[in-house]
Amino acid sequence: MGSSLTVEFEALLKRSFGLDAASIGSSAIERAVRQRAQRCGFDDLGLYWQHLQGAPAELQELIEAVVVPETWFLRDRESFAALGQIAIERQRRAGGVLRLLSLPCSTGEEPYSMAITLLEAGVAASQFTIDAVDISSQSLAQARRAEYGRNAFRGGELAFRERYFSAVGDERWRLDDAVRRPVRYRQGNLLDAELLQGEPPYDIVFCRNVLIYFDRATQQRALAALERLLAPEGVLFVGPSETALLLRHEFQSLKLPLAFAFRRASAPAVAAAHVAVARKKAAPPPAPPRRAAPAPRPAPASRPSAPPPPAKPDALAEATRLADSGQLDEAKRLCSEVLRTQPASADAQHLLGLIHDAQGDAARAADCYRKALYLDPKHQEALLHLAFLLEKRGELGAAQRLQQRAGRLQPPRKPRAAS
Ligand SMILES: C[S@@+](CC[C@H](N)C(=O)[O-])C[C@H]1O[C@@H](n2cnc3c(N)ncnc32)[C@H](O)[C@@H]1O
Structure with missing residues (x-):
């Protein structure tokens, strides 16, 4: 692809939904562009470029071709354990219906994991709603089907699958209606200033593993959008690689180990309650199974020379x-x-x-x-x-x-x- 055209396609994708070409590599973008051009019957990428200008449906197809929908149930389990604790605490303090948002939700594993966590923590289905948003309509269609293969279930602790899914054929499982019901899907762009306009703010927002695909300026816009969507005392969960970014903005860590949970720095003293939740000695709630400690990594050869004693x-x-x-x-x-x-x-x-x-x-x-x-x-x-x-x-x-x-x-x- 000619280099000026490469730049044009990359800039279009960044303008449209924030993708920073460096995050997935220019060659991945080029492959997607060539594939879409071929599907539309263009050998010449310049002609495909022109076609794209007046064809929002084709732009959506190109976006579908470059998004990274990687996700799985209870990804980063400590975040879900913290969600269960925060929800219980919040119900005790304020009551009412808890409003949650999964943005981006990809193929549904994240919002359904939120629902499973709340149900396991004893929060009744009538006491919470979960909105789930993604730019990819293909991913949303899969989310609505709520049928999953092996790849959606990772890690050793899969007892929840027995409780909330029915096997439907070869290595596929269908999620129960009770978990599907509280989740409402809609297509949307995190960078759209009007996204979810008119919706009351959310008590808990999961915005995980998408900011890593944005450059600094776009991350700022995304965080401004999240601030708008989050209730003043709300809690924002991000992905493990996104925590440092939050701390450069007006957010404070709740200091729940490995949960990657934040609140606005200016929020009232309610954070103390969240931290107290983390520190309290009471038995943990019936939260979903936690991630096992990571497997010990082998020390590099040149590091401490004595062989490590038997692992525990x-x-x-x-x-x-x-x-x-x-x-x-x-x-x-x-x-x-x-x-x-x-x-x-x-x-x-x-x-x-x-x-x-x-x-x-x-x-x-x-x-x-x-x-x-x-x-x-x-x-x-x-x-x-x-x-x-x-x-x-x-x-x-x-x-x-x-x-x-x-x-x-x-x-x-x-x-x-x-x-
Ligand atoms: C790696 S997945 C993360 C899914 C889930 N949050 C998780 O952590 O497992 C990234 C998702 O972000 C979505 N996405 C990328 N840019 C977006 C944007 N500007 N607005 C909404 N969704 C976006 C993609 O379609 C993809 O489904």
């Missing part, structure tokens, strides 16, 4: 669970124990960092993240959390370098156009 994955999983349910001191003790037997566990160092972070001890947290990175220089979450801490301390250059390192570690994405 259960102890780290338990420490994660404790941190997740707010039992931070216990989680810290267990993490230190894990580190005594597995001094090369980058995941344990990282978790310890998160706990110090949640307790407000930024210096110790940074120290732990650094140790995690010494053990595993490719530990993406440690890179991002350390970047965030440095940024807060005003060490912007160092923070940016860490973010770039983390960005380079993104797993290769597979746009639909990819052959």
Whole structure:
């Protein structure tokens, strides 16, 4: 594709729905453009370009060809555990109908996971509504069908599938109506200033794993839109790689370990209640199963030379669970124990960092993240959390370098156009 034409197509996609070509690569965009041009009967991309100018339906087809719909049920389980806790707390405090938004919702796994979480936490279906929005009408059609294959269920804990799905043939499962009912789908663009206009603000917004496809300026616009949609005391969940971005804006972390949950910095003291939820010692609510602690990563060959003692994955999983349910001191003790037997566990160092972070001890947290990175220089979450801490301390250059390192570690994405 001629380079000026490449730039034109990329600019059109950025204008239309924010896609930063660098996030998926120019070659993926080029493949999608060629594929669509061929489908429309154009060998000449210049002619396809002209055709595209007066054909909004074809522009939508091109968007469908480049979006990355990757998602699965209970993705980042700690976010859902936190959602369950926040919902219960909020119901106790304010009552009424809880309004939730999944934007973007892709093929439905995220909003349905929100519904499952609330039902499991004991919130009645009449007590919440979930709006679910995505730019991709193909994804929305799949979401409405609510039928899923293996790929939608990842991780070991799949007991929820038995409770909320029926098997419908070979390796396919259909979601029960009780979970589908509270979710309302609609097509929309996060960058559309009129999106969801007239809707009351939302108590909880999931906007996960889309900001990473935008450049800085577009991220700003998206965050402004999210601020408009979020109730003053609302909670915003983002993806793990998007947390640092939020902290550059007017958002504050709720400090729920691994939940990636934020509120407006200017929100009233209600955040204290959320943090209290994280710290409270009460038994956790009947929330969905939590993610097992990540598998220990092998330390690079040149790092500590002694072979690591036998792994104790259960102890780290338990420490994660404790941190997740707010039992931070216990989680810290267990993490230190894990580190005594597995001094090369980058995941344990990282978790310890998160706990110090949640307790407000930024210096110790940074120290732990650094140790995690010494053990595993490719530990993406440690890179991002350390970047965030440095940024807060005003060490912007160092923070940016860490973010770039983390960005380079993104797993290769597979746009639909990819052959
Ligand atoms: C990687 S998926 C994330 C889905 C889900 N939130 C999750 O974290 O699993 C990204 C989704 O963003 C949607 N998307 C991209 N740009 C959008 C925009 N400007 N407005 C609405 N949806 C958008 C894509 O169609 C795709 O379904």
